[in-house]
Amino acid sequence: MTGDALSVVICTFNRADSLRRALETVIRQEPGTFSTEVVVVDDGSMDHTRQVVEELAQNSVVPVRYVREDSKAGIAVARNRGVNEAQGAWVVFFDDDQLADPDWLKQLMAVAEEKSAALVGGARKLDVPEDQLFRLGPVCRAVLGENVYPPQPEKLCGKDLPTTGNLLISKKVFETAGMFDTSLVSSGEDADLIHRARRAGFEIWTAPRAMVAHMIPQYRLESAYFRWVSLRWGNQFARFDAKRGKPRLAAAALARMGQALLIHAPKLLAVQIRRDTAKAMDMKCLLWRATGYVRTAAVLIAPGLFPQKKFLADLEFRSERELFTKA
Numbered sequence: 001m002t003g004d005a006l007s008v009v010i011c012t013f014n015r016a017d018s019l020r021r022a023l024e025t026v027i028r029q030e031p032g033t034f035s036t037e038v039v040v041v042d043d044g045s046m047d048h049t050r051q052v053v054e055e056l057a058q059n060s061v062v063p064v065r066y067v068r069e070d071s072k073a074g075i076a077v078a079r080n081r082g083v084n085e086a087q088g089a090w091v092v093f094f095d096d097d098q099l100a101d102p103d104w105l106k107q108l109m110a111v112a113e114e115k116s117a118a119l120v121g122g123a124r125k126l127d128v129p130e131d132q133l134f135r136l137g138p139v140c141r142a143v144l145g146e147n148v149y150p151p152q153p154e155k156l157c158g159k160d161l162p163t164t165g166n167l168l169i170s171k172k173v174f175e176t177a178g179m180f181d182t183s184l185v186s187s188g189e190d191a192d193l194i195h196r197a198r199r200a201g202f203e204i205w206t207a208p209r210a211m212v213a214h215m216i217p218q219y220r221l222e223s224a225y226f227r228w229v230s231l232r233w234g235n236q237f238a239r240f241d242a243k244r245g246k247p248r249l250a251a252a253a254l255a256r257m258g259q260a261l262l263i264h265a266p267k268l269l270a271v272q273i274r275r276d277t278a279k280a281m282d283m284k285c286l287l288w289r290a291t292g293y294v295r296t297a298a299v300l301i302a303p304g305l306f307p308q309k310k311f312l313a314d315l316e317f318r319s320e321r322e323l324f325t326k327a
Helices: 016-027 049-058 075-085 104-115 138-143 171-177 189-199 223-242 246-273 277-301 309-314 319-325
Strands: 005-012 035-042 064-068 090-094 098-100 119-127 166-170 204-215
Touching: 005 016, 005 075, 005 104, 016 035, 016 049, 016 098, 035 049, 035 075, 049 064, 064 075, 075 090, 075 189, 090 104, 090 171, 104 119, 104 166, 104 204, 138 223, 138 277, 166 171, 166 204, 171 189, 189 204, 189 223, 223 246, 223 277, 223 319, 246 277, 277 309, 309 319
Parallel strands: 005 035, 005 090, 035 064, 119 204
Antiparallel strands: 090 166, 098 204, 119 166
């Protein structure tokens, strides 16, 4: 595969049933001016993931390949395996708990060609009943992965980043900026790569009509899940800041503590008094994010004093299946 060939990479772990639904939407994409293959990287699943992939591959009009990655060394390793296995000039990352619109790939490529962009991020909505979606505030929606853009393609700058669950990226980016950082085992490997790509001179554009839906099981609407993701985000931000040195990390941690105590905590009390449950959960997420940042900063600055091994282990990418799906 060369030229305008796309390799859709799906990293998965113990989600055979949602993977089936996700794969069905990918292999049934509207044909475009490009060729397509699908590479499923199984990150050590213990369920019937392989059977699902092989079954769908038999009847697929596009090639579907199953790759087993047994290292269990983190999502970054699985993503890198997918990039190395991909035969196309473009890699498209897609999650195993998403549903793609029929013209999803066509919309991503259209923006890449129009803007001469090496990275294009599509939009993501939440697959949640309308009555439940209505009760979620903007912070909680972001925690669940909602990522909706203005109607026209725009160049992303600063802190604005696309979601890796819906990202078209040229192989040239990996050749120039490097692969995913495998030391980031809990989260943030995607944002880290995108920041490096931007510093290397690559532009990132949005494709608002390249839409996918993020499947949200009931456990993801519970407080415990919002807390877990928010802590992971704080962990991710702290690891980014740690690359600038321990003094700056310590200063940032103190600033986040002050913001949490002086702004977010009083706001939480106020909305709780008004019984505004949506805003209250938003404020809790922000406080949990600050907690994740400060605790991770403490580990990175003084690991001997603040080891927190269980805390960090629970934040690893694969932990969601162990912490929530069994329950």
